Amino acid sequence: MKASTILTPNGHHFFDWKEAGLRYYQYGFYLKNRFSARVQKVTLDGGFTCxxxxxxxxxxxxxxxxxxSFSPVRRTKRVPILQQLEQGITGLRHFYSKVDKFLAYFxxxxxxxxxxxxLKRTFEPVLDDERIVGIVIGTRPDCVPDEVLDYLQELASKTYLSLEYGMQTIHNASLDWMNRGHHHDAFVDAMQRSQGRGMELCAHVILGLPGESDEQMLQTAEELARWKVDAVKIHNLYAVPGTKLAEQVERGEVELMQRDHFIQILVDFIERLPPHTIVERITGDAPANYFVGPSWCLDKAAVRNAVEHEFKQRDTYQGRLYHTVE
Ligand code: SF4
Known part of the structure; x- marks a missing residue:
């Protein structure tokens, strides 16, 4: 039976996950209710840089x-978008035979x-495909001038559109450490200009950045709550080969988070999010041959089980510590 639905503060669909017996607003539950079908994301490479x-x-x-490490389409030779779409759908159907609706994920x-x-040349061809029920666009908060947001708003009036911002943290020292090239004010500016345009707004967050205390990580959750984001993607900091981080880990300059600590902070984090914020991801995503550590996050099922266990043991749920900030 379809879960009951109301609109979120940003005017999107909300499906009552508590009614469904969940402890937090899980992405699979949202997608199933939002599209009344099984939906998978097919990843596409528009050939952009940063x-x-x-x-x-x-x-x-x-x-x-x-x-x-995180995008399968960057592990193969780039082919035209529609060819990527066919290849991606064929690959997904191999694993999910019952799925026939897809989100085009740039x-x-x-x-x-x-x-x-x-942007038009890249995004629009996939929308003519009837198997595609929407589009998901990953970007940085300093790369959305008004003319781009105007265009995305127009697209969002025709199809489901989720815009994913790499926020990572609210702490500028951490953004400097990661060579981000922007500060948190860029996220604030992007959110101010993106809200109310009919798009779902999702923020990517990393827990366990070097030098961040538990309190600082939770300040990031509180900022997301303040913005009433529609969705979050959270993962622990992990290292993949060939990166500066991998070298720092190798030299012992950076220590990666232990699993128990991550589980604790993750649940603390989700407790502070508004109930309507979809938790799209709680683990990192890299294949074993593109991975340095920590090894525990490769076993995503075990991490998910440990998170469930922690929620139950505390008898807590998403939003328990959410305080509305006007
Ligand atoms: S994480 Fe940084 S370098 Fe990597 S795709 Fe995002 S902005 Fe670009």
């Missing part, structure tokens, strides 16, 4: 980043870092 890679704001990219790099013409 301003902290090409020298516009920095060089070298984020300290932890190798797009090949994942690697900064997918609004280009001319409007390029």
């Amino acid at each position: 301003p902290n890679v090409d020298g516009t704001v920095a060089v070298g990219g984020c300290t932890f980043c190798d797009n090949r 994942q690697p790099a900064t997918n609004t870092y280009g001319s409007l013409e390029k």
